[in-house]
Amino acid sequence: MSTHETTPAGAPDPEWDALVANASVWGGDGFRPTAAATVAANPLPEVSADPAGTTPLTPAWVKNGAGWKGRGRVARVNSVHGFRRWVRRQGGEHGHAAQVWRGLARTTRWVKGVEGADIDRSKHEARRAQEAYRAARRAHAHKLIPGDKKNKLAKVMDDASKDSAAAMTALAKVRKATRARRAWRASAVAAPLVAAEVGSVLALGDVTNGSLVACAATSFVLALIGRRTDAGETWTSDSVALGDGGKLTDETLNAAYRDAGVLKDDQILKLLSPVALTRDGDAYEVVFDLPSGMPTDKALSAVKGLASAMGVSITQVHQGRGEREGRIHLRVNLRIPFTGKPSPGPLLTAGRMDLFKPVPMGVSMRGKPIETDWVERSGLFGGEPGAGKSAAVNNVLLAAALDPYTRLYLADGKAGFDLVPFESIAEMIDTAGDPEALLSILTHVWEMEVPARRAALREHGARKVSAELAVKDRRLALAILFVDEWASYVAGAPAKLREELNRLFQLIVSQGRALGIASLAATQKPSSDSVPTSVRDLLSVRWAMRCMTPEASDTILGKGYASAGQNAQTILKSQRGVGILMSGESAEPELVRGYFYKDDEVEQIIGRATELRAEAGTMPGMAPLGATAAPAAPRLLDHLIAAVTATGRGVATKGEVLAYLAGVDPQYAPEDGESEAQFRSRAGKLLAEWLDAEGLEVPTPKVDGPDGKRSLGYRLDDLSEVR
Template sequence: MTDLIRKPTDGTLVDAAARFPQQPAADVYDQEQDTAVVESARQVLQGVVLGAPAELSVEKNVDRDAFGDTPLIPAWTRTPAGWKARAAVGRVNSTRTFRRWVRRQASEHGHGPQTFRGIRRTFLWVQGTEGAQVATARHELQQAQHDYKAAKWAHDRRLIPGKEKDKRRGEMEKSFAASTSAMSKYKSAQKGARVRRAFRGATVLAPVATAEGVGLHMLGAPGGLLATCSTLAALALIGRRTTAGELYTDRDAKIGDGDRMTDDMVNRVYRSAKVIGTEEVVKLLSPCTLTADGAAWEVRLELPDGIPAAKALGATAQLANGFGVSVQQVSQTKGAREDWITLRVTLKVPFTGQSTKGPLVTADKVSLWSAVPMAVSERGDVVSVEWFEKTALFGGEPGSGKSAAANNPLLTAALDVTADLYLADGKGGFDLSPFEPIAQMIDTDGDPEQLLAILRHVWEVVLPELKQTVKDHSVRKFSESLAAKDKRVRFTILYIDEWASYMAAASPEQQKELERLLRLITQQGRAYAVIVIAATQKPDSNAVPTGIRDILSTRWAGRCMTPEASDTILGKGRASAGYNAQRILKSQRGVGYLQTGETSEPVLTQSYFYTDEEVEAILRQAYSLRQEAGALPAGPASLADQLRDLGNEQADILAVLLDTFDLHPGLEGQPIEWLPGSVLVDALTAAGLDVSADSLGRLVVRTDEEKAKRLWQGSRAVGYPRSRVLVTVRDRYKLGA
């Protein structure tokens, strides 16, 4: 692809519409990316993946409630790709619902225990309270019979006198009557209980029998099975409350336990995190929905009156506790209004897999006038930055991936033949060595004197030329249209890695001059396409001067040791607002918060990663492009040219001698080591220099051994070794090795 990067319509950091094949659509409730998602879905269906950034829109392409303005489901979900994504989400939700159902069965809220409780409660209802009445009547009957037997035994004694006998007969007859009455009452209670139980039993069994009969009659065995299931479901409904009266609820549900996000869960978590009061609720602007790729739950919400978004953004750790996940899994993004928040909870820690392969591997050429793809967001969107009029600061502890992140604009600039690279590595490492063949000036030794030479060249040579170009066209600053008219319009990339190392090795005078030049270049170079990029482990006032750090607009904060270090990169207060690079794990290589001057909030991203082999391949392509366009940097001046620049006659003679040696190749293509004096004198004469053999001998003083004759083209001649000419140059003019 010859035009990898397109220019965005708004010229700011954007989430591109491009989707990788494994993520064919965006999340179903992302209001600000509906336009991008629709285009992405169309491209995915056609089997085409583009890297073009899309225009952000808040108001367009959003379905709204007929009775209000609450954003609901985006229009893209009604496209073929949208239906496919929703079907995938449905499958994921079904699987998770089944797993939650299986876990529930082992508790007292399982459907088995519920059914048995329903059967028991139904049986007790059918039995009713008549049993107590029958038992009471039985007890009274037994007591009456016992009294009658006792009275009869006392009456049947033969030795009792007559009057006593009559008294006991009366008591016996009275006990008999009471026993007869108790028997009648007991039988009446039994009969009433049987009737009432039969009625309640019929009330319970009639619907069951009717359902079974109808099911068997109409559908046969399947109908009978369906009726049985309905009966069991009814019994489970009756037994849904436990013996203690508790109902099954998800008030303690957590995403970390596999539960789904619900409205009640969101409100409960925000209350427990002290973001909202115990009586307050957050208004959900979109449903709690699993994203199209099944990787996270997301919801857009509106905070109650009087609660700023910063309060919610600063409670990320508390929210993670409530959701039962790690703090890295919770992401909150401020919306277009102060009370709008987009909450995202991933099902696993993001960016812990393989880094995303960068798009520059297959690019033929690119343009820095277009947005540069820098990284991938948590949603899998391409995050791009337009670098014209930008400066940047990349910071993070060693191993955080800041060099890999900074490679993205550097490699892009390498593939733009209109970009000149001025590179300096204060570590003295090998990160910038592959760029050496295409860099205008480069220092890989960490030498402050070399950095000073680079800054002076940019300030004294490059910037004046660029300013003159603007004056010639009577415009205020560079532009893409001006670049199409005038080839002098070029980007200048000034990249300095570990400024603190340079400052530590420099003298006080050099430190002041380095800081002065860098400040001037940074302040004045923006309008002339001078892009200053600094990278350091901890960009404090010792690493990068405060006056320079504050005007570096684009920031990338990798993993930091402390919240204060994170704030040093992103700005004071960012860590407390939820953008704390200390929370980035060591396993999240290349992950950092990316913030540009146009974006109000940082974005958590994972920068593209290019292996050493890929970097070499990209730079080979860059070298070929620049060679074809004639944009390769001029090499160092030859020793002969340096002699001519001196404007000295003897220096000119020595320059001609060196050129003559170079014109006579020796072994393996190297300059010949010895030439006869006659050949050298003839070359001097041809160059317009009247030099005799004696004058040449006095200029280039030889030893007796070097004056000895040597064989040249079949005869012996007196000559001069090339090494003696080089010694003469070194001794007279301090040039050469």
């Protein structure tokens, strides 16, 4: 398979220049996979500005030695494929022997010419004249015929004799003319052969070698004459399917889209870039526009037909939406992608992470590192058992673990061992698949994390969490809530508990984004029976691993994606850890292989995360799940600060503080039949006991209430000093 590059005609095109520049660099800052994870060992240098517009004429791979080495490897592979195509060709009517034979037959027919028809006609006329003469002579030979009649028959015989002689003369002339013409054409054929023979002998000085050269030249000419079959077909490399070692060209590209039913016979694709091999020689890439008026979905839904027309697996064909309707970015891999060893994860060598920056998730088909921003995001991971969901989620959890200020709330509905390594650093965790334990986690996040973050944002006068605010106030550090196999939790829970789990999770997902809480869920098929549609639709990042049906794929990515060519059912079982990633509300799905971390590598990363959290003083004090535990003093103090901040006066009475805490913790809520005085006495005593138990001395001076009356309360300045 040889490279096939064409040059776009016309004036310099800025869009084309940008395309070439983007294809020449890895692009983007942040994590890069190691050399084993990338396709090229040394990325090519960035193409500089090109005022003359000649960049498209200069392939990027000529810029350095690595490009030349890669192109040399491609040339060697092309040579092997070319030889195999030549061997297959010899067995058919397009073989060189068949071509030489056809050329010889056609040359012979040309030398013989069409004069044979004139000879046959003259022969026929001469034969008829001779038969007429014989008939006249037999009639004249009868002796009993009267004299007058016999004289007439003699005259007829004489005329027939003359006609026969004239016909024979005409036949002789035609034969002579035919021999002359055939001799001239034979000379025209023989002259080049003799010239080749003489020239070869004179050039080489050897009759044998000269004869061989002359024979080779003759065979070449005859093969050239016979290259077209009797049906008018000519052999080209385009007639070989891409999967059989052929190459993708402008012609075969259009033919494939016609065979797939995308194009009509009179329609062609408008190429915006040449159909060319990538610099690593592993795939063909091209950008083109569909015919005017044709929607992009028509081409995207024809991926099976395209794969069949090209003779490749459906997983080797990837079509991406362009910048506008009708524009396609096509990549056809020469071998099935993601079937080798997985790429080593960059977190193995990463130090401290910052979850406010994009997280490295995996590698695309182009060998490009894929990073996803999880700020104000939530994620859904789906796929059949063994597809690699846990490994995919690990990319997020391990990155969060290496951020010492990120709080982890984890739950595993399948009661497996995937989350066990995180037990020492998670704020709350359930690895037993207990719905009551999950309820405790969700309740804590909703009743403690969410109000505390709201209060902190009000204190800073901000609408949402940002990296700058998180540095100033560690209460606003990001948090990860991950529920693995949500379906297992809700399936084993009573109806009332299931409704409460769904309600809390929906509230956290919908309101936690702006508060810095990223919610993740993983399940085999997130149908409405397991994950409510109201919750599923809020999860913005989708990663569909291998699925059993197109409907299951659509359940994860969204309705219509499977019919548009983004079908996780087409992912092969050998492509473990591979999924269709849609990283955000507006992002186009992309086939990505997630980084894979072995068990010992996970332990290594968790160990480093433990050291970072110990240094930062953020190691959690784990409370038994399911138990009613009093909130830790720092969190209670945060609620006091939030309650005072909420008044907008810088002060708050005890009554205002207790009313605020009643909306955060049910222990502060009024009990049935309890008067207001009894409620204040009981809640105030509870608050005082907890503060005293933690050794916190919080001043309670008299402050002005909302009605202007003075009573005991709290001042924001005093609380800030205590913290």
